[in-house]
Amino acid sequence: MTKVIAITGKGGTGKTAVAALLIRYLSKNDNFLLAVDADADTNLPETLGCEVVKTIGDAKEALQEEITKPKPDHPDMNKESILQSKIYEIIEEMPGYDLLVMGRPEGAGCYCYVNNLLRGIMDKLVVNYDVVVIDTEAGLEHFSRKIIRNVDNLIVVTDASRRGFRTAERIHELVDELESNISNIHVIANKVTDANRDKIEKLAGDLKLDLIGMVPLDPKVEELDIGGIPLSELPEDSAAVIEIEKIAKKLGF
Amino acid sequence: MADEFPFEISPMYEGERVRKDGMFVELGGPKSMGLELVRAAEMDAIVDDKVTIVGPDIKDMEEGKTYPWAMVFNIGGELVEPDLESVVERRVHDFVNYCQGVMHLNQRYDVWMRISKDTAGKIDSLEAFGQAVMMLFKTELPFIEKMQATFYTDEAAVKEQLDNAMDIFKARDARTKDLHDEDVDVFYGCTLCQAFAPTSVCVVTPDRVALCGAINWFDGRAAAKVDPEGPQFELAKGEVIDELSGEYTGVNEIAKKLSGGEFDRIKIHSFFEFPHTSCGCFEVVGFYIPEVDGIGWVNREFQGMSPNGLGFSTMAGQTGGGKQVVGFLGVGVNYFYSPKFIQSDGGWNRVVWLPASFKEKIAETIPADIIDKIATEADAPDVDALKAFLLEKNHPVVANWAAEEEEEEEEEEEEEAVAAAPMMMPAAGFQMPAMPMVSGGSGSGIKLTFKNAKITIDKMIISEKKAKK
Numbered sequence: 001m002t003k004v005i006a007i008t009g010k011g012g013t014g015k016t017a018v019a020a021l022l023i024r025y026l027s028k029n030d031n032f033l034l035a036v037d038a039d040a041d042t043n044l045p046e047t048l049g050c051e052v053v054k055t056i057g058d059a060k061e062a063l064q065e066e067i068t069k070p071k072p073d074h075p076d077m078n079k080e081s082i083l084q085s086k087i088y089e090i091i092e093e094m095p096g097y098d099l100l101v102m103g104r105p106e107g108a109g110c111y112c113y114v115n116n117l118l119r120g121i122m123d124k125l126v127v128n129y130d131v132v133v134i135d136t137e138a139g140l141e142h143f144s145r146k147i148i149r150n151v152d153n154l155i156v157v158t159d160a161s162r163r164g165f166r167t168a169e170r171i172h173e174l175v176d177e178l179e180s181n182i183s184n185i186h187v188i189a190n191k192v193t194d195a196n197r198d199k200i201e202k203l204a205g206d207l208k209l210d211l212i213g214m215v216p217l218d219p220k221v222e223e224l225d226i227g228g229i230p231l232s233e234l235p236e237d238s239a240a241v242i243e244i245e246k247i248a249k250k251l252g253f
Numbered sequence: 254m255a256d257e258f259p260f261e262i263s264p265m266y267e268g269e270r271v272r273k274d275g276m277f278v279e280l281g282g283p284k285s286m287g288l289e290l291v292r293a294a295e296m297d298a299i300v301d302d303k304v305t306i307v308g309p310d311i312k313d314m315e316e317g318k319t320y321p322w323a324m325v326f327n328i329g330g331e332l333v334e335p336d337l338e339s340v341v342e343r344r345v346h347d348f349v350n351y352c353q354g355v356m357h358l359n360q361r362y363d364v365w366m367r368i369s370k371d372t373a374g375k376i377d378s379l380e381a382f383g384q385a386v387m388m389l390f391k392t393e394l395p396f397i398e399k400m401q402a403t404f405y406t407d408e409a410a411v412k413e414q415l416d417n418a419m420d421i422f423k424a425r426d427a428r429t430k431d432l433h434d435e436d437v438d439v440f441y442g443c444t445l446c447q448a449f450a451p452t453s454v455c456v457v458t459p460d461r462v463a464l465c466g467a468i469n470w471f472d473g474r475a476a477a478k479v480d481p482e483g484p485q486f487e488l489a490k491g492e493v494i495d496e497l498s499g500e501y502t503g504v505n506e507i508a509k510k511l512s513g514g515e516f517d518r519i520k521i522h523s524f525f526e527f528p529h530t531s532c533g534c535f536e537v538v539g540f541y542i543p544e545v546d547g548i549g550w551v552n553r554e555f556q557g558m559s560p561n562g563l564g565f566s567t568m569a570g571q572t573g574g575g576k577q578v579v580g581f582l583g584v585g586v587n588y589f590y591s592p593k594f595i596q597s598d599g600g601w602n603r604v605v606w607l608p609a610s611f612k613e614k615i616a617e618t619i620p621a622d623i624i625d626k627i628a629t630e631a632d633a634p635d636v637d638a639l640k641a642f643l644l645e646k647n648h649p650v651v652a653n654w655a656a657e658e659e660e661e662e663e664e665e666e667e668e669e670a671v672a673a674a675p676m677m678m679p680a681a682g683f684q685m686p687a688m689p690m691v692s693g694g695s696g697s698g699i700k701l702t703f704k705n706a707k708i709t710i711d712k713m714i715i716s717e718k719k720a721k722k
Contacts, residue, residue, distance in 0.1 A: 032272075068466040068586060070589070072469070075469055076429045076471035078343050078346070082360070088270065089365075093274075098270075108554070110465040112534060116445060
């Protein structure tokens with residue numbers, strides 16, 4: 001069975017860094033992994049050290065344009081197979097894992113049909129992998145559109161700020177409203193220092209959130225971030241790397 | 254499923270991705286040439302189950318490399334005819350994918366395959382693969398009685414096959430473009446839009462694309478075959494009630510069922526009478542302009558106002574939701590290319606207005622004798638200007654004005670005119686293109702004739718007169 005982990009949270013909390021570190025750990029462990037960047041503000045590829053340019057958004061747009069052309073060249077072409085092919089083509093084959101970027105939001109017009117095709121293709125694609133890690137924005141748009149239907153673990157990344165936790169709370173509410181198939185919701189606190197550690201634990205407790213890990217503020221992560229260097233370059237003994245490993249184990253890996 | 258093959262065969266392998274790390278070789282694809290072709294052949298020209306390989310076979314291939322690829326299947330059988338070639342060919346994707354460790358993508362001249370190291374380790378020739386695929390074809394499509402396959406991996410041979418196939422595809426496309434409502438027994442229904450337009454009944458026929466523009470008859474056929482319970486499904490056309498307006502018993506039945514009894518008739522090529530429902534996704538909305546007895550169309554991309562003073566979004570808002578709104582109609586752009594385009598209401602001869610950019614986009618489909626007579630926002634920003642334009646160009650609708658006037662004049666001699674002139678109808682309450690005749694108390698009915706008058710009415714209430722006793 002494929003295990004699907006989605007990582008979300010307020011912008012600036014470091015959710016993409018957490019996702020990248022989780023991908024780095026899980027792909028080393030002989031898991032057949034698919035990393036999905038489902039944030040319109042595509043940062044994951046760069047964080048992973050990949051300069052992906054092609055996205056599902058582009059593929060969808062190209063297909064939409066092709067199929068709503070006044071006079072299609074090949075009216076009997078199988079559009080599902082064309083879209084599937086486009087998507088398989090844009091999957092970036094990284095060492096140890098595959099990477100797929102959702103990309104830009106939809107343009108004007110009706111995407112019901114194309115999204116319906118995409119759902120079927122994603123269903124078939126996801127089962128190829130042992131684990132799928134999705135980096136997604138807090139609005140969870142791809143889940144509300146049911147492009148990705150089942151999520152085993154939804155992880156909300158927050159910093160110590162009250163606002164970060166509010167986002168976590170709101171996502172909880174959103175998940176209930178979406179009626180999507182999201183089994184478990186956890187919180188990872190990021191950029192944790194000795195000064196804010198107790199406060200974070202108390203906040204999580206007050207809000208009844210399942211705090212699954214606390215990633216310490218790691219100067220090395222910041223350093224790489226500023227330099228635009230992928231987080232795969234982070235040494236094994238970095239505090240953040242060690243904490244992510246612990247979290248992965250708690251998730252059953 | 255089949256023990257005689259060295260690899261497993263099952264629909265569960267559909268969508269299997271062979272990764273670069275696990276790949277033995279790549280056939281065709283973005284970096285090379287890839288072709289698949291199904292051809293009908295005479296029974297005695299086919300050696301059943303035979304696989305011929307032209308070029309390097311698995312055992313001669315180098316790991317990690319990409320080879321050009323063409324696969325040509327010949328099918329024979331009493332019921333096999335050239336028209337079935339493309340239907341059978343679309344299934345190549347399914348059956349090749351059922352083979353474990355074989356990834357197949359795309360179709361026609363864009364085929365892309367990968368064979369995994371695991372599977373390549375179990376076979377030293379593509380023969381087993383070819384036989385597995387043919388076994389699946391003959392099991393799932395029993396009308397195929399005999400089948401043989403030729404695989405090409407030699408560059409020059411693939412190139413030759415590709416050139417040859419291009420002409421075949423071209424001829425096929427020409428044939429599919431020539432398919433019409435009367436040539437088929439089934440249409441397709443689509444319920445994708447029912448999520449927000451619960452009574453929407455989308456009927457997709459060879460001469461009528463779905464309102465969203467995304468689904469044509471062939472897509473309906475492909476989807477219904479894969480998942481008959483899915484959002485696109487087969488709809489038996491039934492008996493023809495009226496060919497011109499496109500009314501069929503099968504469509505009426507499905508209309509009743511899908512709309513929950515809201516509508517029981519749909520004429521697929523009619524604008525005024527029992528028109529197709531409008532979902533909300535439609536690319537273009539048509540609107541009746543009573544003052545000129547013509548129809549204008551505005552596309553989603555057009556930001557301006559149409560001569561009735563309304564823009565796309567306003568009209569779309571009123572028309573959408575899955576209702577039959579007489580006087581408005583949502584369609585897909587492709588419908589303008591249909592030879593049956595609103596044919597029961599005069600077709601192109603009834604079209605009086607289009608946004609300039611849209612008119613230019615679809616210019617090739619507009620009949621030459623009418624194209625210059627259709628106004629745009631540059632010619633006619635409002636109804637008065639439109640009227641003048643149509644008169645000047647002698648648009649076919651102008652003939653109807655004259656006929657109406659004559660009729661009215663004749664009647665005028667017998668009766669006193671009550672009032673006159675076409676009204677500026679606010680679109681909101683606009684339901685019928687012509688005023689319905691309301692029976693008065695006396696039983697003889699009333700007649701309203703407006704001539705050259707400008708009337709502004711904020712609200713008009715027509716109710717039955719209470720009988721006095």
